[in-house]
Amino acid sequence: xxxxxxxxxxxxxxxxxxxxxxxxxxxxxxxxxxxxxxxxxxxxxxxxxxxxxxxxxxxxxxxxxxxxxxxxxxxxxxxxxxxxxxxxxxxxxxxxxxxxxxxxxxxxxxxxxxxxxxxxxxxxxxxxxxxxxxxxxxxxxxxxxxxxxxxxxxxxxxxxxxxxxxxxxxxxxxxxxxxxxxxxxxxxxxxxxxxxxxxxxxxxxxxxxxxxxxxxxxxxxxxxxxxxxxxxxxxxxxxxxxxxxxxxxx
Amino acid sequence: xxxxxxxxxxxxxxxxxxxxxxxxxxxxxxxxxxxxxxxxxxxxxxxxxxxxxxxxxxxxxxxxxxxxxxxxxxxxxxxxxxxxxxxxxxxxxxxxxxxxxxxxxxxxxxxxxxxxxxxxxxxxxxxxxxxxxxxxxxxxxxxxxxxxxxxxxxxxxxxxxxxxxxxxxxxxxxxxxxxxxxxxxxxxxxxxxxxxxxxxxxxxxxxxxxxxxxx
Numbered sequence: 001x002x003x004x005x006x007x008x009x010x011x012x013x014x015x016x017x018x019x020x021x022x023x024x025x026x027x028x029x030x031x032x033x034x035x036x037x038x039x040x041x042x043x044x045x046x047x048x049x050x051x052x053x054x055x056x057x058x059x060x061x062x063x064x065x066x067x068x069x070x071x072x073x074x075x076x077x078x079x080x081x082x083x084x085x086x087x088x089x090x091x092x093x094x095x096x097x098x099x100x101x102x103x104x105x106x107x108x109x110x111x112x113x114x115x116x117x118x119x120x121x122x123x124x125x126x127x128x129x130x131x132x133x134x135x136x137x138x139x140x141x142x143x144x145x146x147x148x149x150x151x152x153x154x155x156x157x158x159x160x161x162x163x164x165x166x167x168x169x170x171x172x173x174x175x176x177x178x179x180x181x182x183x184x185x186x187x188x189x190x191x192x193x194x195x196x197x198x199x200x201x202x203x204x205x206x207x208x209x210x211x212x213x214x215x216x217x218x219x220x221x222x223x224x225x226x227x228x229x230x231x232x233x234x235x236x237x238x239x240x241x242x243x244x245x246x247x248x249x250x
Numbered sequence: 251x252x253x254x255x256x257x258x259x260x261x262x263x264x265x266x267x268x269x270x271x272x273x274x275x276x277x278x279x280x281x282x283x284x285x286x287x288x289x290x291x292x293x294x295x296x297x298x299x300x301x302x303x304x305x306x307x308x309x310x311x312x313x314x315x316x317x318x319x320x321x322x323x324x325x326x327x328x329x330x331x332x333x334x335x336x337x338x339x340x341x342x343x344x345x346x347x348x349x350x351x352x353x354x355x356x357x358x359x360x361x362x363x364x365x366x367x368x369x370x371x372x373x374x375x376x377x378x379x380x381x382x383x384x385x386x387x388x389x390x391x392x393x394x395x396x397x398x399x400x401x402x403x404x405x406x407x408x409x410x411x412x413x414x415x416x417x418x419x420x421x422x423x424x425x426x427x428x429x430x431x432x433x434x435x436x437x438x439x440x441x442x443x444x445x446x447x448x449x450x451x452x453x454x455x456x457x458x459x460x461x462x463x464x465x
Contacts, residue, residue: 005315005316005317005318005319006318006319006320007318010318011318011320011321014316014317014318014321014325015318015321015324018325018328022328022332025332026332026335026336029335029336029339029340030339033339033340033342033343036343036344037339037342037343037346040342040343040346041346043346044346044350062413167287167438168285168287168288168291169287169288169403169404169407169408169438170287170438221435222435222438222439
């Protein structure tokens with residue numbers, strides 16, 4: 001005997017009702033939670049920018065602790081003195097430049113008319129000035145990004161890296177302290193004074209990164225492609241930003 | 251476990267031993283390979299799957315007399331996907347840090363064949379309470395294997411457990427490293443997960459010979 005649920009009309013009816021119920025449930029959930037999610041993302045950006053310039057709550061040797069979310073807005077305002085974005089060769093001051101989504105800006109450049117906005121932050125800590133630039137690139141599986149803080153001497157003072165989907169235990173380690181810390185103090189110009197970026201190098205024989213002038217940091221074993229992605233994104237963005245940093249720096 | 255009848259207890263305990271979804275039914279292997287390079291990721295994945303399986307089995311079981319058989323797989327998929335999106339959104343709003351660590355795994359839950367398998371094989375034909383127990387049991391069985399594999403892969407591959415260096419410092423050469431021990435980076439790659447799962451299956455079948463199929 002055919003069951004009621006085998007009926008075609010019933011099947012169609014069930015499918016329609018299911019789609020409406022699930023669709024409205026998810027739409028309702030998404031719109032209710034959206035303000036909180038957006039706020040979380042805003043805090044995260046502020047935390048990451050501050051982390052790159054060395055403002056964090058790190059305690060042990062291995063943990064990455066950001067400024068707490070309930071304080072980060074205040075801390076951010078007190079350390080970041082100016083925010084700009086660069087568009088078509090001009091620097092425009094904008095207090096919400098940190099909200100600019102670099103990935104979205106890069107995607108928009110597919111339209112040749114569009115001039116992308118590149119955010120640049122100026123921070124001050126203990127009388128020392130930092131230029132903080134965002135970087136974005138490709139790892140093995142998906143996007144990798146971060147922030148690089150550069151001092152007035154044009155030496156890297158600190159970095160923060162993050163990734164969407166790098167391999168746990170391998171490429172995902174770019175966001176670990178042991179990797180990020182190695183970038184502090186690294187030079188981005190070679191001995192002749194030409195721009196060289198920073199290369200994540202295999203066989204560097206310098207695991208503790210004592211040679212700060214060689215433009216190289218030691219790679220993570222087993223994550224060559226992620227490391228190459230870090231090298232490429234640093235080189236791309238630092239090269240783009242350097243002329244602007246140098247012009248403000250004078 | 252005095253609350254549960256013998257049959258109900260079997261629903262929870264069987265998947266942990268003689269009917270384990272990974273080692274006996276060989277389901278859910280893909281996610282077991284992908285995320286077990288670290289113990290923490292394994293534990294988190296296990297917890298997420300326990301939640302999704304428990305709730306998913308309840309939902310499917312509640313609807314079991316209404317679901318048209320022609321589109322039942324689609325209905326199951328919609329239920330898993332919805333649950334996973336709900337978990338993802340709620341985590342993003344209320345536990346942002348955690349949701350970032352989970353980013354990859356949340357998506358992987360949908361593709362976990364154990365979930366669809368239990369919906370299809372159990373929840374569609376059984377009551378709510380029993381389906382719930384079956385879901386929890388199978389998710390636990392999956393989680394236990396995940397955690398065992400994660401434990402060995404992280405320990406032998408990185409020399410750490412939950413991110414803490416338990417064998418000494420490989421760069422400063424302390425602890426075990428001072429006598430020439432080296433981490434086996436191979437353990438961090440997916441093929442070794444398959445080999446570890448293989449060893450677990452071997453051990454389990456040697457201890458319980460009735461599990462070995464006759465040829």
